Amino acid sequence: MAGTALKVNQSNSNSNLRIAWLLPSAFFYWQPAISKLAQMFPQTTVFTGLWQGFAPGFENTFAVEVLERKIIQLSRTSTGYGNNFTYLPLNIVNRLLRFKPHLIFTSSFGIWTMLALLLKPLAKWRVVIAYEGSSPSVDFRGSALRLALRRAMVKAADALITNSHAGKAYLIDILKAKENNVFHQPYEVPATTALVGCTKEDKQSNLHQLQRPVFLFVGGIIPRKGLHLLLEACVVLQKQGYRNYTLLVVGDGAQRQELEAFSENHALADCVKWAGRVDYGNLGAYFNSADVFVLPTLEDTWGVVVLEAMALGKAVLCSKRAGAAEMVIEGENGYLFEPQQPEELAKVMSRFIEQPNLSVSMGDKSQQLMAQHTPEVAAQFLAKVTSFVVRN
Structure with missing residues (x-):
């Protein structure tokens, strides 16, 4: 030896x-x-x-x-x-x-x-x-x-x-x-080339028709990822009179049927769209169609999906319980929030609804930050x- x-x-x-x-x-x-x-x-x-x-x-x-x-x-x-x-x-x-x-x-x-x-x-x-x-x-x-x-x-x-x-x-x-x-x-x-490396699927063709701003969730539909808390924030937005936006959900998992029912029962069907599982090489089209990426996780040691969104020029709303929260500069390329406080998340989401250009400036800052990574x-x-x- x-x-x-x-x-x-x-x-x-x-x-x-x-x-x-x-x-x-x-x-x-x-x-x-x-x-x-x-x-x-x-x-x-x-x-x-x-x-x-x-x-x-x-x-x-x-x-x-x-x-x-x-x-x-x-x-x-x-x-x-x-x-x-x-x-x-x-x-x-x-x-x-x-x-x-x-x-x-x-x-x-x-x-x-x-x-x-x-x-x-x-x-x-x-x-x-x-x-x-x-x-x-x-x-x-x-x-x-x-x-x-x-x-x-x-x-x-x-x-x-x-x-x-x-x-x-x-x-x-x-x-x-x-x-x-x-x-x-x-x-x-991430490498952005890998995210846009496959031929576009037919179901991507209607992404440009979504009501803006488009908030994007990408991940497993399981309790740890906190999608249920993001939907609760959407309920708060609805009570406040905000309906002119889209939440695009990309992913699948054990909670999907339950959360789709929650969405229907709370009259969120017009705002929440379910894309299902998407191959890694096709994710770029969904990121590019979005204005803001949201990670409401209850626990993530890192969270590469945050960096993927940033590399593709997206503003980021990130749970404080994700390791990659360190990549978000508060008020510059996004906001941090406590996932179990839907009112807090709804408040920062409303800023992008009221200020359409905010996601553009923050997305540019995300790309600048990712040039170092x-x-x-x-x-x-x-x-x-x-x-x-x-x-x-």
Whole structure:
């Protein structure tokens, strides 16, 4: 196994540095940064338990190996992620020993991260833990056992990365990571080309006919995403006499039938339109048809959909309980709100109804902000972390 040891010298170029990514779920939002990183480090392989295929424009830009996972739900909550056990195949060990990575980026504190760290002294690889962001259901601040285990993993890791300030604070203040080993910058960022990469569907043809302003929701129709609270805000707007707008709902999920009935029962049918599930490569048409994006989530460690909306020039109304709320500058590219206070959300929605040009100026600001958070910038950040770990 000594062959995997890194010898940092002039001959150790990017082309022969092997990088493994351990991702229990390799959702589309991982691909832009990893794809750009793979251009710098061609021997990059993603090992994942869930693979939905390449996003449009990123086909075969890096190697992928799929190991089937299983999720066992231990407890359920209507406001958060719940408590799940994700079974990840232990034969990841054989795959890694065969690949012989010099560096492993591994997501969060699951079994794959534990195995990578346990094998580290033998395999001589470096390990970077990627902690997406901080939120109550995933931080486990009330579990002494989990915190002790996580602190041990943090101590054994060579570095840690996170998208958010809240994630950085959790790693340093709660898990006692050394500050100079923690790197904070959004790395789960979108590529607009992937969102508009597919041929338009027929059902998109009537989007331009919607009553403006158009407020857009994109996500799973499940309690945690807070769509029911957004609909309650629409009821408040109706009571205040506001009916000259559209709420466009893109997504599907267990709550859809219930919330469609709620919409009918509260006379919102003229304002609320249901698009159903839309392929990732077709989402751009829906973003482009909207004026304002709304994320009413009750819990999200990050929330890449906020960055997708910003990259496509949308004003954003974002729940304070999303990690990506850090991307919203109050009053400049959008507003933050407490999701369980529909009156508060209705108030900021009414501003866009009364001031049609507000969404344009805020959308322009969103695009300006996202110019600092492109896949290329994210890849440079990951390359910087790679250099830090390799040279130390």
